[in-house]
Amino acid sequence: MCGIVGLFLKDKSLEPKLGDMLTDMLITMTDRGPDSAGIAIYGANSDGRTKLTVQSDKPGEAFGGLDSALAEALGGEVSIRVIDTHAVLNLPAGKEEEARTALAELRPGLRVMSAGEAIEIYKEVGLPEKVAERFDVRGMSGTHGIGHTRMATESAVTTEGAHPFSTGLDQCLVHNGSLSNHNSLRRRLQREGVRIESQNDTEVGAAYLTWKMQNGATLGEALEGTLEDLDGFFNFVVGTKDGFGVVRDPIACKPAVMAETDQYVAFGSEYRALVNLPGIEDAKVWEPEPATVYFWNH
Amino acid sequence: MQTYDLEANGLRGLNAALQELNGSSDKTAWEIVNPKGSHAIAVGLNSPAEVTIKGSTGYYCAGMNQQATVTVKGSVGPGVAENMMSGTVIVEGDASQYAGATGQGGLLVIKGNASSRCGISMKGIDIVVHGNIGHMCAFMGQAGNLVVLGDAGDALGDSCYEARFFVRGSVKSLGADCIEKEMRPEHIEVLKDLLARAGADAKPEEFKRYGSARKLYNFDVDNAQAY
Numbered sequence: 001m002c003g004i005v006g007l008f009l010k011d012k013s014l015e016p017k018l019g020d021m022l023t024d025m026l027i028t029m030t031d032r033g034p035d036s037a038g039i040a041i042y043g044a045n046s047d048g049r050t051k052l053t054v055q056s057d058k059p060g061e062a063f064g065g066l067d068s069a070l071a072e073a074l075g076g077e078v079s080i081r082v083i084d085t086h087a088v089l090n091l092p093a094g095k096e097e098e099a100r101t102a103l104a105e106l107r108p109g110l111r112v113m114s115a116g117e118a119i120e121i122y123k124e125v126g127l128p129e130k131v132a133e134r135f136d137v138r139g140m141s142g143t144h145g146i147g148h149t150r151m152a153t154e155s156a157v158t159t160e161g162a163h164p165f166s167t168g169l170d171q172c173l174v175h176n177g178s179l180s181n182h183n184s185l186r187r188r189l190q191r192e193g194v195r196i197e198s199q200n201d202t203e204v205g206a207a208y209l210t211w212k213m214q215n216g217a218t219l220g221e222a223l224e225g226t227l228e229d230l231d232g233f234f235n236f237v238v239g240t241k242d243g244f245g246v247v248r249d250p251i252a253c254k255p256a257v258m259a260e261t262d263q264y265v266a267f268g269s270e271y272r273a274l275v276n277l278p279g280i281e282d283a284k285v286w287e288p289e290p291a292t293v294y295f296w297n298h
Numbered sequence: 299m300q301t302y303d304l305e306a307n308g309l310r311g312l313n314a315a316l317q318e319l320n321g322s323s324d325k326t327a328w329e330i331v332n333p334k335g336s337h338a339i340a341v342g343l344n345s346p347a348e349v350t351i352k353g354s355t356g357y358y359c360a361g362m363n364q365q366a367t368v369t370v371k372g373s374v375g376p377g378v379a380e381n382m383m384s385g386t387v388i389v390e391g392d393a394s395q396y397a398g399a400t401g402q403g404g405l406l407v408i409k410g411n412a413s414s415r416c417g418i419s420m421k422g423i424d425i426v427v428h429g430n431i432g433h434m435c436a437f438m439g440q441a442g443n444l445v446v447l448g449d450a451g452d453a454l455g456d457s458c459y460e461a462r463f464f465v466r467g468s469v470k471s472l473g474a475d476c477i478e479k480e481m482r483p484e485h486i487e488v489l490k491d492l493l494a495r496a497g498a499d500a501k502p503e504e505f506k507r508y509g510s511a512r513k514l515y516n517f518d519v520d521n522a523q524a525y
Contacts, residue, residue, distance in 0.1 A: 252414055252432075271335035271354050271375060273335075275335050275354075285373065285392075287413050290432070290433065
């Protein structure tokens with residue numbers, strides 16, 4: 001199972017409501033994935049600075065004084081915004097790698113969820129409604145976002161195993177399905193120097209896209225590559241700083257519905273997830289074709 | 299005409315009320331509003347009830363139908379009219395995967411497109427799709443007719459038995475042991491009747507017929523090395 005929802009806004013007036021709409025969509029998909037839930041939200045750009053979203057099981061200890069400690073280590077201004085078990089660190093541009101190294105020493109056990117100018121990822125174990133509440137996803141605004149409700153198959157029910165996965169700046173991916181060649185592909189990508197942190201199959205899918213794009217592929221080309229190089233079942237929905245893409249494997253046994261109006265492009269594992277979107281009655285609604293790449297850019 | 303608000307009153311109440319008619323010969327008319335993509339709407343009916351669903355549905359709409367006429371004024375999720383025995387199911391929009399799977403009788407009409415695996419393992423159902431169908435349709439189809447006014451995707455009729463397929467448009471590829479067959483007068487008659495009952499504006503002569511080459515029926519020793 002697993003449920004996916006995604007919303008890519010064309011109409012700026014909807015941006016303040018992005019979190020609210022995505023939360024409703026996510027909760028509808030609870031019975032497809034009650035184990036854990038997560039959301040990637042592309043909010044306002046941080047004026048060229050880098051946002052690092054981090055997570056800790058002991059946020060009290062981990063986040064106290066982290067901004068000043070990191071500022072000292074990086075030699076630049078760092079601010080922190082704590083939201084439950086997550087915190088968004090605002091760093092000087094280009095300091096992402098240095099920050100990762102410093103964090104590993106300053107706060108071992110801290111997990112980096114995402115890095116980029118626009119992206120923030122929040123994910124935890126628990127029912128989608130509870131997860132959305134903890135992070136006040138309803139209150140978030142942004143240009144596009146992707147959510148996932150997980151019914152675990154390929155790895156344990158943990159925060160690391162929850163989706164979305166991010167393996168590159170401002171990139172994220174959610175997945176419904178299961179990959180069967182993820183172990184060999186993980187080894188291949190790790191040899192190429194790609195960072196993969198869990199045993200989860202989906203993270204390998206995300207890392208694969210990142211690796212393709214690092215080597216010059218566009219998002220569309222990277223998605224095309226999944227059809228050749230990944231074995232298994234997948235519906236992928238991916239986000240980049242200004243783009244949103246969808247691809248299904250050629251067998252296409254995992255459900256998917258899309259809707260498009262002048263105001264948005266929406267993805268749902270089922271139509272149920274889309275029923276409360278504005279103007280859905282008159283939207284173009286369709287099932288994405290197997291082995292076909294769809295993507296939109298701002 | 300009875301109207302049932304699915305959002306306000308819930309799915310169990312609806313199916314219980316509709317199934318209470320099972321065994322009767324009443325042609326009761328029902329209208330279901332606010333389906334909002336819910337699963338398993340109007341399943342297990344066994345009376346000549348006429349049910350109209352005003353909107354799109356989720357998984358398994360009108361499953362196991364007998365006698366009833368279920369009309370969906372919208373699109374349907376996976377598995378519409380799965381294992382239908384008799385009666386009629388009409389979808390005014392599109393259908394997701396495995397529409398009419400394992401159906402044993404009755405008529406399923408899809409006025410839009412049907413996606414993959416439409417009519418998989420069909421066992422006597424008649425399916426008329428006004429638009430196109432996706433890949434692997436009628437896989438292992440045993441009996442019944444699948445009529446497609448548009449195009450068919452990959453591997454139509456793979457490993458089929460005696461189900462018949464009539465396609466007006468193109469067929470991307472035929473599945474294993476599925477071949478084009480001669481259209482004889484009796485097939486024109488069958489098709490004419492199905493098109494009329496499905497409200498389809500098409501001439502039987504425009505269709506091609508496909509079915510089993512019957513080469514997979516028995517083990518062929520020349521294939522022994524494939525196993």
